Amino acid sequence: MNTLIGTYECKVDAKGRLMLPTSLKKQLGSLEDGFVLKRSVFQPCLELFPMAEWNKMMLKINKLNRFNKKNDDFIRRFTAGVKMIEIDATGRLLIPKDLVVFAQIDKDIVLNSAINIIEIWDKDKYENAIENAVGDFADLAEEVMGNFNDDEDGIS
Numbered sequence: 786m787n788t789l790i791g792t793y794e795c796k797v798d799a800k801g802r803l804m805l806p807t808s809l810k811k812q813l814g815s816l817e818d819g820f821v822l823k824r825s826v827f828q829p830c831l832e833l834f835p836m837a838e839w840n841k842m843m844l845k846i847n848k849l850n851r852f853n854k855k856n857d858d859f860i861r862r863f864t865a866g867v868k869m870i871e872i873d874a875t876g877r878l879l880i881p882k883d884l885v886v887f888a889q890i891d892k893d894i895v896l897n898s899a900i901n902i903i904e905i906w907d908k909d910k911y912e913n914a915i916e917n918a919v920g921d922f923a924d925l926a927e928e929v930m931g932n933f934n935d936d937e938d939g940i941s
Contacts, residue, residue, distance in 0.1 A: 787812065789898035794908065797894055801880040805872065809896065809903070820870040822880065822905075824887050826863065828914060831880070831888050831905040833870070838901045880905065 793806045810816065813835055821839040825832050834842065846863065849856040868881050880890065893908035906914070918925075 788900055789813070789903060791896075791898050793896040795894050795896055796892055797880065797885075797890060801882060801885050801890075802877045803880065803894065803896075803905075804875075804877050806896070809898075810876065812898075816872045820872075820878070821867060822870045822884060823863075823867045824865060824884065825904065828904070828906075829888055829910055830907075831884055831890075832899075833878075833903040833905060835902075 789809070789812050791806075791809060791812075793809060795803050795806065797803045805813075818836040820836060821834040823832050823834070846860060849860060851857050851860070866883055866887065868884065870878055872878055888905065888907060889910060890905070890907045891909075895904075895906045895908050895911040897904040897906060897911065
């Protein structure tokens with residue numbers, strides 16, 4: 786899968802359905818394989834995994850020793866609330882009620898591409914998360930990316 790690109794503002798109807806933006810659907814390619822929707826580990830948002838990406842993640846997680854309590858606890862919490870999701874004939878995706886409650890999704894949402902998955906945020910929560918991170922982002926960028934220059938292209 787290619788890297789997903791874009792941030793999209795959308796609306797969710799009263800039943801928790803949202804229409805995927807056309808440009809995002811084009812990037813996702815085949816929609817027939819379905820998706821996995823789950824709670825985010827670090828943020829009050831949801832993560833939408835294309836099935837191929839979910840399968841890659843499960844290959845990593847399946848290597849964990851289940852007889853280690855921390856591993857077992859991690860697996861349980863990581864998969865809490867996980868749902869298989871399909872796109873209906875009209876191009877809509879249904880967010881289950883328990884996940885709507887977890888992410889405190891109202892009517893306006895933001896779909897944010899996060900490399901190989903899509904984050905689904907309540908719009909106000911997304912804007913707050915971005916605004917609150919602005920001051921720390923320079924330090925975070927330096928700490929996380931400051932030692933990379935693999936391509937010797939001058940961009941590091």
